[in-house]
Amino acid sequence: MTSSSSAVSAARSPGKISRRGQGGDPTTYDFRRPIKLSREHVRTLQLAFETYARSCGTLLTTRLRAISNVGVASIEQLNYDEYVASLANPTVLAVVTLDPLPGTVLVEMSMSAAMTAIDHMLGGPGGPQPERPLTEVEMPLLRGLLERMLGELRYGFEQLVALSPKLKDIEYNAQFLRAHAPGDACVIATFDVKIGAEETSHTICLPFTTILPVLEKTETVVLSDAERASKDLALRNLTIGLSAAPIDVAVRFQPIRMRTDDIVDLRPGDVVPLGHPTSRPLEVIVNETVFAHAVPGNQGARLACLVVPAPKEPTAKESGRS
Numbered sequence: 001m002t003s004s005s006s007a008v009s010a011a012r013s014p015g016k017i018s019r020r021g022q023g024g025d026p027t028t029y030d031f032r033r034p035i036k037l038s039r040e041h042v043r044t045l046q047l048a049f050e051t052y053a054r055s056c057g058t059l060l061t062t063r064l065r066a067i068s069n070v071g072v073a074s075i076e077q078l079n080y081d082e083y084v085a086s087l088a089n090p091t092v093l094a095v096v097t098l099d100p101l102p103g104t105v106l107v108e109m110s111m112s113a114a115m116t117a118i119d120h121m122l123g124g125p126g127g128p129q130p131e132r133p134l135t136e137v138e139m140p141l142l143r144g145l146l147e148r149m150l151g152e153l154r155y156g157f158e159q160l161v162a163l164s165p166k167l168k169d170i171e172y173n174a175q176f177l178r179a180h181a182p183g184d185a186c187v188i189a190t191f192d193v194k195i196g197a198e199e200t201s202h203t204i205c206l207p208f209t210t211i212l213p214v215l216e217k218t219e220t221v222v223l224s225d226a227e228r229a230s231k232d233l234a235l236r237n238l239t240i241g242l243s244a245a246p247i248d249v250a251v252r253f254q255p256i257r258m259r260t261d262d263i264v265d266l267r268p269g270d271v272v273p274l275g276h277p278t279s280r281p282l283e284v285i286v287n288e289t290v291f292a293h294a295v296p297g298n299q300g301a302r303l304a305c306l307v308v309p310a311p312k313e314p315t316a317k318e319s320g321r322s
Helices: 002-012 039-065 080-085 109-120 138-156 208-217 225-243 258-266 316-321
Strands: 068-079 092-099 104-109 164-171 186-194 197-208 250-252 281-288 289-299 303-307
Touching: 039 068, 039 109, 039 138, 039 186, 039 208, 068 080, 080 186, 092 109, 092 138, 104 138, 109 138, 109 186, 109 197, 138 164, 186 208, 197 208, 208 281, 281 303
Parallel strands: none
Antiparallel strands: 068 186, 092 104, 092 164, 104 197, 186 197, 250 281, 281 289, 289 303
16 A cells, blocks of 8 residues: 555655666656667766866867866756856857858856966966956967867767867856757756866866767667676676576467367376477476477487477478378
């Protein structure tokens, strides 16, 4: 009674689902947007963005001459209006196209990170920076840095698709940028960025309709060396375990048809003709699946069977002749 009540309560909870393997915490589910990233798709994106983050950290270190680190913080699916609501104002929003993929991609960088990067490129020490629009001198510096970062994004995704990222515009207020419809599903990758002593975040917004065909065409998930070794070990252990597992095997004569009253009248000592041709081998079966043929015999005092080649099916001419 308790389990059925729990099931009814779970069914009546609007917008909540429970996923095994995630600690049992409820997760919001938008029935208007039923599409969801699968675990395999998230893992594929994780590897691509991790490659981008490592190369981007190296780029910032060499370009800004300050120790920089970039790491993947999260990958999630949000509606476009939810993503815009989560951004600060002002912020740096790069409008990007990923030829040959359709749609518009947004690369977001906080104003503090942009001003710190520009300060380092101009030979400054970094530190606290003013939040203001960029000047005509600063804008080309930032565009050049973003274009170099987009080159690292192309490198990160080269195992999935050949991209040609192009920087179109730079905006400061996401509320005025209508890159997508409010309800459009997007994949949001968030990165932790550290430039010298400045710690901030950086996001990439990919339209779901843009990246999903790429993920669906990916036949195999890219694995790291450690994951590949773990997968191979699990496969070997599974193979060894299945090879040693006992199963029931039966040797069966050809079945016959009998009337119901004949079966009911059977008594000990009655003889039932099987009708199995002596020239036809018996069937060796497991769970009603025939996997071999054999002839009866014995091995010492024990009954046994000898596995033989499968009998040839009669051809159409032979069947008609018989």
